[in-house]
Amino acid sequence: MTDIQSEERGKKQKARTKNKEVEIFTLFPSFHLSPSPSPSPTQIIAGVDEVGRGALFGPVVAAACILPDEVIDELASCGVRDSKQLSASARSRLAVKIRAVAVDCQIGVASVREIDRLNILQASLLAMKRAILKLNVTPDLCLVDGNQRIPNLSIEQETMVKGDARSIQIAAASIVAKVWRDELIVRLAVKYPEYDLTNNKGYGTAKHKLGLERCGASVLHRVSFSPCRK
Numbered sequence: 001m002t003d004i005q006s007e008e009r010g011k012k013q014k015a016r017t018k019n020k021e022v023e024i025f026t027l028f029p030s031f032h033l034s035p036s037p038s039p040s041p042t043q044i045i046a047g048v049d050e051v052g053r054g055a056l057f058g059p060v061v062a063a064a065c066i067l068p069d070e071v072i073d074e075l076a077s078c079g080v081r082d083s084k085q086l087s088a089s090a091r092s093r094l095a096v097k098i099r100a101v102a103v104d105c106q107i108g109v110a111s112v113r114e115i116d117r118l119n120i121l122q123a124s125l126l127a128m129k130r131a132i133l134k135l136n137v138t139p140d141l142c143l144v145d146g147n148q149r150i151p152n153l154s155i156e157q158e159t160m161v162k163g164d165a166r167s168i169q170i171a172a173a174s175i176v177a178k179v180w181r182d183e184l185i186v187r188l189a190v191k192y193p194e195y196d197l198t199n200n201k202g203y204g205t206a207k208h209k210l211g212l213e214r215c216g217a218s219v220l221h222r223v224s225f226s227p228c229r230k
Contacts, residue, residue, distance in 0.1 A: 001147070001173045008070050010160075017229035018149045019077060022143070024177065028114075028134055030116060030150045032206055039052065042069060042142045042186070043138060043141060044066060044103075044138070044139045044140045044141070045066065045067075045140070045141050045142075045143060046064045046065060046066045046104075046132060046135060046139035046142045046169065046173075047064070047065050047066075047067075047142075047143050047145075047163070047167055047168070047169025047170035047172055047173040048062060048063070048064045048065075048121060048128045048131060048132060048142050048144045048150075048164065048170065048173055049144075049145040049164055049170050049171075049173040049174040049177060050062040050124045050128055050145070050177060050182050051060065051083070051174065051177045051178045052140070052181050053120055053124050053202075054115055054200065054203065054204075055201065055202035055203050055222075056202060056203065056204045056208065056212075056221055056222055056225050056228055057112075057185070057192075057195065057197060057202035057208070057218070057220055057221050057222070058112065058121065058141075058181070058184065058185050058188065058202040058220055059109045059110055059111050059112060059115070059127075059184075060109070060110050060115060060123050060127050060179075061082050061107060061108070061109050061127060061175055061180055061181040061184075062104055062107070062108045062109075062127035062128040062131040062173075062174060063105065063106065063107055063108070063131055063173040063174070063176040063177035063180070064104075064105070064106050064108070064128070064132045064134070064135055064139075064142070065098065065102055065104075065105045065172045065173040065176060066102060066103040066104045066105070066132035066137055066139055066159055066169070067098075067102055067103065067134065067168065067172060067227055068101065068103055070224050071162075072168050074101075074204065075094075075098065075101070075123075075168055076168055078094065079094060079228075080094055080098070080171050081165065081171050082139070082164040082165050082174060083164065083166070083174040083175045083177075083178040084164075084174075086175070088182070090173055091175050091178055091179050091182075092171070092174075092179055095175050095176050095179040095180075096173050096222070097158075098172045098175060099126065099156075099176065103137055103171070104133035104135045104136050104137045105173075106131050106132075106135050106136075107109065107131055107134070107176070107177065107178055107180050108126075108127045108128060108129065108130030108131030108132070109127055109130065110124065110130070110133060112219075112220050112221070113115065114126065115159050115218060115224065116222060116224040120222075120224075121148065121207040123179070127137055128144065128150055129150045129151075129152075129153055130179070131173075132150070132153065132155065136141055138216065139155060140154065140155075140156065141158060142156070142157040142158070142174055143157075143160050143163060143167050143169055143170055144157050144158065144159050144160065144163070144170075145157055145159075145160060145162075145163035145164055145170050145174065146159060146160075146175075147159050147161050151229070152162055168176055172211050179200070182201050184199055185198075185201045185202050186201075187196050188220065192215065192218050192220070194215045195207075195208050195211040195212070195216070195218070196208055196211060204227055209227055212227060212228060217229075
């Protein structure tokens with residue numbers, strides 16, 4: 001074989017090798033690519049809501065709830081929505097589920113004395129702030145039900161009117177807060193049977209107001225509310 005023939009054969013061999021490399025790259029492109037950069041972390045969102053704002057008896061209670069993204073659809077399909085639209089048994093069932101799957105869920109309370117001293121709006125905002133600050137995971141954003149911002153909160157917040165109907169996180173917080181407060185009032189009802197608290201949960205029903213007329217206000221009634229001053 002001449003030197004020219006050997007050179008031609010070498011060129012053909014190199015060409016075949018190069019073609020195979022191109023074919024391998026086409027079939028398995030990831031083999032030649034560097035790994036993709038890691039996605040940016042998901043924003044941590046806490047839903048915040050309060051309950052008991054209109055009651056005559058007992059504290060105002062708030063909850064702050066952080067949910068993993070992967071359970072949002074599941075909770076919606078299970079019926080998580082505005083707590084006022086749910087039966088007591090449904091709220092209790094959902095509260096257990098929410099607490100089981102939540103990244104974090106905490107309760108904040110403002111006392112009757114604080115309600116009378118600050119007014120109910122400021123006490124409600126205080127209860128929400130306390131719930132947020134108790135979270136073991138610091139959220140990037142708090143979705144706050146209503147149109148009032150929480151004063152002196154260093155975490156970014158966004159108010160949301162009718163948020164418990166628009167945000168699963170807020171709806172979950174409203175359910176947890178409602179169940180927690182209702183259970184507290186039922187326990188207190190044993191000590192204050194004259195106000196029918198088991199049935200009214202501290203709100204101003206006819207029986208509750210009748211109890212106020214007959215017995216006067218207890219130490220856990222909100223004396224800044226007019227029905228409790230009679």
